[in-house]
Amino acid sequence: MEARTPLVLPTSEGLYCPAGGFHIDPWRAVPRALITHAHADHARHGSRGYLGAMPGVPLLQRRLGADSVIEGMAYGERRRIGQVDVSFHPAGHVLGSAQIRIEHRGEVWVVSGDYKRDPDPTCAPFEVVPCDTFITEATFSLPVYVWPGGERVAREILAWWDANRAEGRPSVLFCYALGKAQRVLAELARLTDRTALLHGAVAPLVKLYRQAHIRMLPTASVDLRSRRDYAGELVIAPPGAAGTPWMRRFRGASTGFCSGWMRLRGQRRRRAYDRGFVLSDHADWPGLLRTVEETGAARVLATHGQSDTLVRYLRERGIAADALETLYAGEDGAEQA
C-alpha cells in the first residue's frame, strides 16, 4: 500500500490541508480558513479569507468582525479548492455548525468540529458522512457521560423556574451565550410562552437566531428594563456573569448552570450553582462511539479533552485511532461569543 501524505495534519497554526492549501479552524492568522462553527476556540480573527456553512455566516460575521471576509457555502454543496473537493455538512452543534468533508483522489477525510447527535430545535441535525479518516472531537469521552434528552431537561428547567416563581425568586440560568442559550429558549418555547430576560452578551445572538427563523421564547433585555423587580423571572446569562456586580440586582436568585459537566455531582457541588442541568452541545459517550461506527472510518483521530480514553478504547476494538494535538477547548472554552 502506498504511503500517502495525510490530507489534514496539525501545524503550529492549526489543522492544515496541504493538497487544498487551506487551514481548518486555525488559531493563528492564515491566508484561507475553513471554519466549522462560530465558537471562539474555532473561529479566530485575523485570517485573510474565511469559508463556512451558509447558516452560520451571520454568527461568524459577528464573531470575526465586519471587516472579515466570510463566504458561505450551502450544506452539501461541493467546491474544488486546490486539488481537493470540499463540502460542509451539518454537525448538530450550534446554528450553522458543520463537519468539513475533504476528498482527494478518492480518499475522504471528515473533520467533525464539535458535534452532537441529540435533537436540537436550533440547528440542522448531524449528518453521517462516510469517510476513510474521521477527525472527531472527544470532549466527553467517558462512559459516565450520557445525556438525558433536551426536552426532558427543558421540563426540569421549567419546573425549577416554576418553583422559584412560586417563592417569588428570580431564576438565573447560566448558559454559553452562543448555542446553549438559544437551545434552552427554543426547548422552553415548546412548553411555555412566558418571556425570558437576557444578559447583554446573549441578546444579540438571540437576535441572529431569530433572523434565522428559530422559534424561541419571547425575550427582553435585562439592561433595557425600567422595572427593577425580578421576582419570578427567568434570566439567561453567560457563565462569566456569575459573581459579578451585575448579578446583585437579582436578590434571592436561584442559580442554575447548563452543561454536560453537570452530569457529575462533584462538578455540580464545586461550581456552587443551586442547580446543574445536564445539557450539552457535544456528543456523549454513546454518541461518539455510534458516530465513529456509522462513518465507517478505518482511521480515527481524536481532538479535545479526554482523547486518550477514546483512542485507547477504539484501538481495543480494532479501529486505528490516534490523538491529535489541538488547542480546541471543548465545552469550557466556548463561553464567549
Place this chain on the structure above:
Amino acid sequence: MRAFAGLFEALDATTSTRSKVAAMHRYFAAAPPRDAAWAVYVLSGRRQKRLVGAAELRAWLEQAVDLPAWLIEEAYTAVGDLAETIALLTAGTDGQGVVQRGAPDTTPVPDREVSLADWLEHRLPALREADADTRRETVIGWWRSLDPAQAFLVTKLMTGALRVGVSRLLVARALAELAELPRPVMQHRLMGQWQPQAAWFRALLDPDTSEAEASRPYPFFLASPLGETADPATVLGDVGDWRVEWKWDGIRAQCIRRGGGHFIWTRGEELVTERYPEVAEAVATLPEGSVLDGELVAWRDGAVLPFAELQRRIGRKQVGARLRAEVPVRLLAYDLLEHAGQDLREQSLEIRRQQLERLLAEAPPALGLSPLLAAGGWPALARARAGARERGVEGLMLKRRGSPYAAGRVRGDWWKWKLEPLTLDAVMVYAQAGHGRRASLHSDYTFAVRDGEDLVPIAKAYSGLSDEEMGRLDRWIRRHTLERFGPVRQVEPVQVFELAFEGIARSTRHRSGLALRFPRIRRWREDLGPGDIETLAEVAALLADKAAG
C-alpha cells in the same frame, strides 16, 4: 424512595440554608411517617451498618457493565465517588425506562416505587443473610432498574456511608417549623436513642411537650471561646457577674438516672455507659429523675491525669480490671439539668448549682463536684489561668450568674478561657501524601471550619500525629476519598481534629479571610463529629476580641 432522592438532590444542590430547610420541611410534610422517620435518621447522620464493601462493589460493577476495567477506573477517577460511578454507568438515563444508548448491557426496566422504609427495613438488611451469588445478582438488578439518583442512594446506603450536607440543627429547624414547636424542644426530641418508626415520627411532631423518654439526654450547652489576648473586663464586664470553674481536659458527658435505668452520653451523642462502669455504678445510686452535666476525667490520687491517659479508656468497650485500676475515671459534675424529674434548665445557674451540691453530698467518689474558683478580680483570674497547665486543666470556664442552661452553642453566657495556645476543632477536608519517608502516606492535611452550611478551609497542618495514628488515618483517607485533584484527595468531612495555633491574623490570601500562625494537630478527636467543629464566625471572633482588647 423517589421523593427522598429528590430531597437528597435538593439538599445536595444548594448551599443556601433557607432552601435546605424549606426542602426538608416540604419533604417531611408530605412523606408517610414511616419514611419520614427513616429520613430523619439518615439526615441526622446516624450510623448505618455497612452491608457491602468497596472491593465487592467494584467487582460487581465490572460484571454489570460491558466495559474494560481500565475504562471503569478512568471513569471512577473522573467521578471521584464509587457509588456515583456505579449509578452513572449502570443506571438508565431515564427512570421511565429509556434505553441507555450505546451501552448494550444496561437496559433499565421501569421500576416499581419502593419506599425508603422498605429499602432500609427489608431490602437492604436482606443482603446480610443472602449468599454471595444472590447478593451480586440482587444488587446488579437494582442498579439496572433504578434511575441514577436512586441507584446512587441505594449504593451509598449499602456502604453505610451516605452523608448529606445538613447539620442536625438544620434538621431540627425544619421539623420544629413543621410541628410549630420551639427548636430546643425538637433538638431535645432528636437526642438519644430512638427507633425510626412511624409512631416515633408522629410523636416527634406531637404538640404535647410534656413527654420524656427515659434515656434521652438534653442538648448540651456549649461555651464560646474567649480570645487569647482578650481582655475579659472589656468582653465580659464586671467580674462579679461571673462564676468561675476550671476547664477540665476530659470528655463532656451527661449522666442520666431515669425510669429505673442509668445512661452516660457524650457530647457526640454516643452512649458510653458500659465504658465507664465506675461512673455508671455511681449514677445508678442517684435518686430517680436526675441528670448531671460534667466532664469525664481520668483521676488518681486526688488529681486529674493527662488526657492521653483517658484516651486509653475511650476506645474500649469492655474495660479490664487492670486498666480500670490504672486509669480510674470519674465525673466532675458542674450542672444539674433535671432533679426529681423536673427540668431545671430554666432555673438560674446558682439554683442549679445549689441543688447539684446537695445531690452530690452523699454521692460515691466517682461523682465529684467541679469546684468553683474564687473570682477575686480579673487579674487574679488571669493568674489562675496562667497556672492552669500545671494543674492539668485547659483553662477557665466563665459562666454568667443567673443564666439558664441553653441548648447548643449560644453565645454570651458560657465562655471558655483557654490556656495558650489557642485551639479549635476542625474537620479534615483534604489530604496529600508527604515526601521522603512519608511519600505515599497521607500526612499533609487541610482542615475546615463551618461557615453556615459550608466548610471553609482554615489551616494546613503537617505534624502532631503519632506514626500509628498517621497510618490509621492514611487507611481511612484511602477508603473515604470523595475526589482526587492530582495528588490531593478530598475526603469525607468526618474526622475532627483539635488544632493548636499561636495566633490569628486577617488574610486576603485565604478564603476564610483568616490565617492561623503555626497550626498543628493537637489531638485526633475521634469522640467528636463534624457537627461539633467550630464556626468561622467563632474563629473570627478571636480576632475581634483581640482588636477589642
